[in-house]
Amino acid sequence: MRVFINGFGRIGRSVLRAWALGRQAGARGGTAGWPQIKIAGINDIATPDMCAYLFEYDSVFGVWPGSVALEGGALLVDGRAIPLHRTADIATLDLAGVDVVLECTGRADTADVAGRGLLAGAGRVLISGPSAAAEFTVVLGANDAGLAGQRIVSNASCTTNALAPLVRLLDGAYGVVTGSMTTIHCYTGSQPTVDAPAADFARSRGAALSMVPTTTSAQRLLDLVLPDLAGRIEGSAVRVPVASVSAVDLAVMVARVPDRAAVNALFRAAGGVTGGVIGATDRALVSSDLRARGESIVMACPETRVTRGGMLRVFGWYDNEWGFSNRMLDVAARMGA
Structure with missing residues (x-):
């Protein structure tokens, strides 16, 4: 299947890195990630040399462990040529034969913008964030059974991808009555580097200098993704001065109160149940240890707590760029199939 990346920012570049690393693994005799996907092209308003530079040298994920070059209007990654386009309107391109456009510009919040890839001839569009224009908002491990032929789909947000599968898992096991979630989130491009x-x-306020209390779209999106639990989970966020890897701190009242060991056993087994969406660790890790982990959330088992009154507190890490980009490829593969 042919996939086209529109917008070569943090998520667009991370998607390409994840896909190309899968190709490297396959070439070494390992398990190739997303072998059914071919990246058919990239579009961004930045110059080609800037696109190549930012792909090769990444402040979070490091230098690309392979070759990067420009040749004849294409980005060559490990010798594979990917056509580069530079237009502000993807609808002006000929995308006939493209199965899925990964809409990664961050601007597809209206039907007019979200549908530009369809006008160019592509079959379907997957948006890398919340969008009112989406026909369906999907989170793998939570509501992906409802993915069935929609032409414009939203992949929700990174925090929703971490939270929704976790809430679904806990509700199925113990019955979630109500709860509160705080995402401890790294700073992003939406924040200023100096006060502005x-x-x-x-x-x-300057993103790298303070912890900043703010809101999160994950609460609203959780109600959309898991409507049977709508209104039960409140959510807030604290932006913290780290460049990558965020965390979910969730406290819920449950109908069937478990013990701590049972909860952690549930987390350890969850990877097989969710197809690797939920991971678990028993190690005393810090955020930088989770960089470039592909799961949507990795539960920190030492942090699990259960009170006598029936409140369960759990804590999970998520690489908000890398895990989300892996889910973009997973969902695109499902849409193309």
């Missing part, structure tokens, strides 16, 4: 005016006063 913003609609949210706290979000106007």
Whole structure:
């Protein structure tokens, strides 16, 4: 199947890195990631040399462990040529034969923008974030059974991809009555590097200098993805001065109170049940240890707590760029199939 990346920012580049690393693994005799996917092209308004440079040298994930070059209007990654386009309107391209456009510009919140890839001739569009234009918002491990032929799909948010499978797992095992979630989230490009005016006063402050309390779209999206649990989980966020890897701190009241060992056993077994969406660790890890982990969330078993009153507190790490980009490829493969 042919996949086209529109927008070569943090997620677009991470998607290409994850896909190309899968190709490297296959060439070494290991398990190739997403062998059915061919990256048919990339579009971004940045110059080709800038696209190549930012792909090769990444401040979070390091230098690309292979070759990167430009040749004849294409980006060559490990010798594979991927055509580069530079247009502000993807609808002006000829995308006939493209199965799925990965819409990674961060601007596809209206039907007009989200549907530009369809106008160019592509079969379907997967948006790398929340979008009111989506016909369906999918989170693998939570509601992916509802993915069935929709032409414009949203992959929700990184935090929703971490939270929704976890809530679904806990509700199935113990019955979630109510709860509160805080995402401890690394800073992103939506925050200023130095103090600058913003609609949210706290979000106007320098991202790398303070912990910043703010809101998260994950609460609203959780209600959309798991409507049977709508209104039961409140959510908030604290942006913290680290460049990558975030965390979910979730406290829920449950109908069937488990013991700590049973909860951790559930987490350790979850990878096989969810297809690797949920991982688990028994080690005393810190956020940088989880960089480039492909799961949507990795539960920190030493952090699990259960109170006598029936409250369960769990804690999980997620690489908000890498895990989400892996899910983009997973969902694209499902849509193409």
